[in-house]
Amino acid sequence: MAAPRPPPGRLSGVMVPAPIPDLEALRALTALFKEQRNRNLDTIGVAVDLVLLFRELRVEPDSLLTAFRCGLQFLGNIASRNEDSQAIVWVHAFPELFMTCLNHPDKKIVAYCSMILFTSLNPERMKELEENLNIAINVIEAHQKQPESEWPFLIITDHFLKSPELVQAMYAKLSNQERVTLLDLMIAKLVGDEPLAKDDVPVFLRHAELIASSFVDQCRTVLRLTSEQHADEEALATIRLLDVLCEMTANTELLGYLQGFPGLLERVIDLLRLIHVAGKDTTNIFNTSGCIKAEGDISNVAEGFKSHLIRLIGNLCYKNKDNQDKVNELDGIPLILDNCSIDDSNPFLTQWVVYAIRNLTEDNSQNQDLIAKMEEQGLADASLLKKMGFEVEKRGEKLILKTTRDNPPP
Template identity: 90%
Template sequence: MAAPRPPPARLSGVMVPAPIQDLEALRALTALFKEQRNRNLDTIGVAVDLILLFRELRVEQESLLTAFRCGLQFLGNIASRNEDSQSVVWVHAFPELFLSCLNHPDKKIVAYSSMILFTSLNSERMKELEENLNIAIDVVEAHQRQPESEWPFLIITDHFLKSPELVKAMYAKMSNQERVTLLDLMIAKIVGDEPLTKDDIPVFLSHAELIASTFVNQCKIVLKLTSEQHADDEEALATIRLLDVLCEMTANTDLLSYLQVFPGLLERVIDLLRLIHVAGNDTANIFSTSGCVKAEGDVSNVAEGFKSHLIRLIGNLCYKNKENQDKVNELDGIPLILDSCSIDDSNPFLTQWVVYAIRNLTEDNSQNQDLIAKMEQQGLADASLLKKMGLEVEKRGDRLILKSTSGTPPL
């Protein structure tokens, strides 16, 4: 049986740990627990208590920081690929250890505590996180501070994004900067090298409901960005990122059909496109099409391509969907989209997205084809613009036909 540890020394009324004589011994112990046969000793609780003591003292001496790190590595090794050890670590470590370590200024301590959390989490313990949202939000903040660290990233993409309930609860409580970080990781998951699995789809349908409903309810807040006084409004910037997520979600066929019928989404996107189009033409602001107005800081980066993405989303929502094609026509959206097609440094690939949207709006839809043909005849649609789209208007008897210039059959 190991000899008992000496009690902590007391200095000027402040508790300090006794000097660590041999950090190599702690490192050796950490290495031993990589082997399964060494993981059943009753040391997890003691290790957690020491780690919490280190955090409470907030010491910065290198030797104590090293011991702090080694203690976390020890817990990570003992929990790795061993469910029994994970359960014991969770009982002793949750929630205090994670609340103490995930926001620590030392990068290694954040990384090691993230590793323990990633290793220990399962579907049952995810429910406990819903009651301790600060831990989940601390993970997002850790990813903000250390985007190069794999553990916070994996916790969010492999655990958090599999729980719609947790994501919804987190989103309601997070700051707008944290929301942007979470939405960025949602995009990364959707467009990653590995496509969403069959098990992922029901979860992301729930995420789609959260994203779409939030966008419908607050999308007009982006108009704040037209004012210099609100040029860095974080809520508006978070709303712009919602649009980016919707674009990627509607590029997934499994999510598209749900969003195509989402109440109010298409109408709100057309309405917002009209509002920023008018605002950009009226005064010089971040949505102006001249390309000469650039906001400082991160605003221009976040708002860049906003009009393009609105048109892209309209095109996606109308893909092989006659009801939405007709709805855009009813809302006078087709002239608006055509009028939006101009050279704009702030909206790269704008023309390409207009072409894409118009083709989706006119595919197997004679009413929309006739509308564009009449617009060209009346001078309301630029013939050269239609030519760029690979379209031209041909008169056949008393009827105007919109057809492809590539020789393919009419749209």
């Protein structure tokens, strides 16, 4: 890792004022360096020194602030589409310039600095970020503060998410709010218009390991929402982990790995049971249509949570007999059927129950027999089963659960 460039000299502890170039000349130079033939690598160190000088001026006159911005634009232009320039910029700017400018109060300075970082990063330099996690965390913070800014978003989606080592190291250091931001961008990558590229699949398998293990370890933190009147940040991060798992298991390239992830299916069923019981016992956020309203309204923080648990169970059981049987062993089928009701807090809950039951009973006579016997014993509502697209038929002494629909819901 290159050593940071020394800051401009000081005399008796006082910053020596460096001559500030004419603003119009700096603007003209910045424009010239947009053209390949005009680039001179010897100017990069001087430009970085000037930017690091400007950083000392946190309450700048307008002209100095403009010079600060132009200096960063100059570095961004000189590095654009030129690997030699990018290497020199990195040597001079990393890590000090990025640590200085990514958390600057001026939005344009943050954006221009992010542009330089995005342009300069490559797989080798990503390893240096693992040793300077504060820079990576500052990018997450910049995206939180300026979600409309393109460059922090692109750094995360096009660079960070391609490095499972960085994501794992960073995730351990992030606050829960920052984790939610990172997980939201992971979802955006999974549900984007373009499917995961072939090269992205091994990387996302590593991400899946992190997400699944984090959910298995932390999922019970969601139960804090049954008693607290304010949203618990760790619980919110756990809710977002579930959202990511739903999207990951909707991807055929990632599904098989997660179907066999140790403890995941058991944890999901356990959590569904706990919040289902909690919703019946007391008035809390997991009531069928209830919510808590106090100083901070948390009525929507768990919206769809139960639906997503059942969706995840359905995904994990898709064409997987071992998981179908495991849900049966854990008494998960009656639990899922008991959740087939209208719930304002869980849109499409009934549809996800239907989806899960179809995946649980496909080519599984044992699970089909269980539901048929439940209907005969009055433990499963026949009219409800009919609405779900099933009916029980008695053939001699045997009860048969059969579908009344040709095609299952998507």
